[in-house]
Amino acid sequence: MRMFRRHLLPWIKVLVCQILALALVLTLLPMLPDDLRFGPGWVLLFEGSVAALFGLALRLPRIFFPIQLLLPLAILYSDVVPAWAFLIAFVLFALVYWNSASEQVPLYLTNAKAAAALAELADGSGAKSLVDLGSGLGDVVLHVARLKPEISATGIETAPLVFALSRLRVWLARRANARIVYRSLWDEDLSAYDLVYCFLSPVPMPRLYEKARREMRPGTLLVSNSFIVPDVTPERVVAVEDGRRTQLHIYRMG
Ligand SMILES: C[S@@+](CC[C@H](N)C(=O)[O-])C[C@H]1O[C@@H](n2cnc3c(N)ncnc32)[C@H](O)[C@@H]1O
Incomplete structure (x- = not known):
């Protein structure tokens, strides 16, 4: 139960936040006047921001704020992101989660x-x-x-x-x-x-x-x-x- 609360529940909350934010954005979009139509990148950035705020309300750990913010953009542009960007992301993750594999201790923070x-x-x-x-x-x-x-x-x-x-x-x-x-x-x-x-x-x-x-x-x-x-x-x-x-x-x- 403790493992579920710690490891799985946050990602379920992320999914709920993203779905709610997407529903809100899709509801609001048609109400915008024609001269205020933004490109898909801006819409998804807005959707990610709303999801990130929902995450704060649901008391998700702070590390999920940037994840929520950038997740929709990452999905939309996954095919145009250059390969070196994934390498850099991998290296950064390795430098942060250095001990996760050897010590089986991930990074989460005392509040x-x-x-x-x-x-x-x-x-x-x-x-x-x-x-x-x-x-x-x-x-x-x-x-x-x-x-x-x-x-x-x-x-x-x-x-x-x-x-x-x-x-x-x-x-x-x-x-x-x-x-x-x-x-x-x-x-x-x-x-x-x-x-x-x-x-x-x-x-x-x-x-x-x-x-x-x-x-x-x-x-x-x-x-x-x-x-x-x-x-x-x-x-x-x-x-x-x-x-x-x-x-x-x-x-x-x-
Ligand atoms: C769950 S985090 C806790 C961070 C911090 N103590 C806090 O409460 O905010 C565990 C930390 O232990 C570090 N760690 C794991 N194994 C370690 C080791 N053998 N020596 C030093 N640090 C280690 C990890 O890199 C990670 O930053």
Whole structure:
């Protein structure tokens, strides 16, 4: 059920948004005066914009906004797009979804409410240092660093483009207590942190928990967004009041 909600439901919503937007545009088009007839490219761009707005109303993740916007145009012009454009798109996707095949961890992002809940949790537990293992675009690092200046926030990331963008964001934010490091999470020494955060997938969780137990200091916290450690009962679960009903599973090291 969780896999359906996370992976299939967004694409079903995309389809619904596109159909609704197309129906709306087809209804509106005949009402336009003759001198306001636009070419098919503009009509589809408008249709994509409407679908993208519907997607926002349906709380689709932000990554779907450009997808919805450009999808109708991509379908219409698929035969005139030059081959090199597909190569560039492929390379860009590879640089973003670098870890999807090897680690079976795709890219999806912690939302602002969950990041704020994590910042409160870190503060409440007295943590002075936090690491986000697989830090994506750096949202968690930036949120925590901004909300809790006394906490030093580190992000660890290996997808090249994602790493570069998050580094840029952190540099632009000019937060002395935030940093992003290009390193595999498996090579990071977790004993340096009071709180270790991850939002990965079910696959690495057993191995990650073993690593955490070996390296983390007693009393420190491993917090997993959404994905549980099989056969281990968390000390507690924080339910975040966001659109996707995020759960933060908290494991205290013994
Ligand atoms: C689901 S995203 C979470 C992003 C971020 N933590 C957040 O919550 O917004 C998982 C991230 O982990 C990264 N990742 C996967 N395996 C990794 C590894 N071995 N070392 C470092 N990063 C990794 C992926 O590239 C991806 O950006």
